[in-house]
């Protein structure tokens with residue numbers, strides 16, 4: 001048995017785009033323990049609800065995270081709409097679904113790239129991001145922003161996508177889908193990729209449930225749970241099955257995400273086929289009063305929004321439980337027993353988004 | 360398991376055009392929807408009601424009714440377009456082009472005056488840039 005050393009991993013680390021900090025306890029090359037610390041990018045966004053009225057707040061909420069920005073604004077809008085009993089038009093639900101699924105595709109492509117980068121596969125990383133760029137162009141064309149869209153509002157949307165554009169988006173997406181398949185092939189079949197991911201960081205079915213994992217980390221261990229099955233937005237009208245893999249290792253988590261990309265393409269095609277015409281917003285009267293809780297599925301997993309209103313235009317409390325926060329305990333479970341060289345791969349396999357976690 | 364699944368893609372990209380644009384040579388085209396910078400498009404219509412400044416989530420706009428002054432802090436503005444959508448007179452617009460980069464903060468404020476109140480002001484400043 002070797003001597004114990006502590007190696008600080010992050011918050012500034014070449015493989016991690018996020019300020020996650022782990023104190024790794026090592027015996028020789030093996031990790032025997034890990035102590036996480038978060039709080040490096042805390043911005044106090046939840047507290048701001050007391051200073052910004054509930055309509056302005058949506059622009060703050062979507063800035064919680066640059067990757068799931070749309071789903072954050074959708075979740076916030078949904079919470080306040082639920083709180084105030086606002087019924088939103090069907091077209092809004094479909095458009096939110098389309099933008100939400102596009103966000104999922106771009107988030108997963110981004111993650112696949114980062115994952116490839118974590119095991120040193122630079123060209124795969126570049127190609128994933130090249131493909132992702134087309135999705136960002138769709139965002140810029142339809143919403144005006146590549147990262148932060150600012151299209152959601154309480155009671156609907158600011159911008160519509162006309163049916164012509166939706167048709168054009170389908171043609172663009174068909175191309176992107178083809179390109180994505182080529183990248184997906186590398187992740188599923190390449191020898192070197194499998195060498196790094198298969199059997200690494202196994203989380204069993206029971207552990208995933210006990211540790212409260214969410215999203216692809218949970219589904220990679222065989223647990224069928226996807227918040228989209230609750231049927232929020234237009235998901236109730238669309239046909240899909242949660243994607244589940246059995247093995248619980250990094251490879252399984254990669255495959256879940258790879259398959260979710262194709263699922264998202266399919267959901268977008270379905271939504272574009274079914275989208276009804278109509279209004280894109282309703283008038284919201286009065287102020288929120290009462291409590292409400294919503295759950296949504298982000299690319300990284302389940303996200304929970306809680307809002308408490310007091311009858312004025314300022315909310316009393318707004319709380320977000322983000323998926324990465326729930327996925328840190330499973331990460332700590334994966335680390336002991338792993339090699340130091342595998343730590344980046346393990347840390348990335350939960351798709352950490354620390355700015356979400358710390359808000 | 361297969362070796363080098365990516366080789367076909369790599370070979371293809373060896374002989375095709377680069378995926379990136381040659382930026383300064385080829386100018387980037389923004390979309391009509393792009394939210395670049397917030398501009399006061401019709402100062403004559405502005406009633407200096409202050410709605411844009413009160414509702415701005417970043418407190419980037421300052422409006423002074425007495426002086427007929429409308430001012431935006433380019434560094435504070437998060438380009439959310441909320442002011443553009445709220446203005447009752449539709450006098451704001453989100454331009455496609457982003458604001459130019461700055462090396463210091465002295466040009467962060469953009470100030471514009473309406474039909475000026477007193478005679479002296481009218482001669483000096485109609486559209487002016489103010490130091491911070």
Ligand code: SF4
Pocket residue numbers: 404405406407408409410411412422445446447448449450451
């Ligand atoms: S720009 Fe519009 S909202 Fe702002 S003060 Fe002028 S009229 Fe009012």
Ligand code: SF4
Pocket residue numbers: 397414415416417418419420431435436437438439440441442443
């Ligand atoms: S775009 Fe948003 S942040 Fe910028 S001035 Fe208008 S309301 Fe304020």
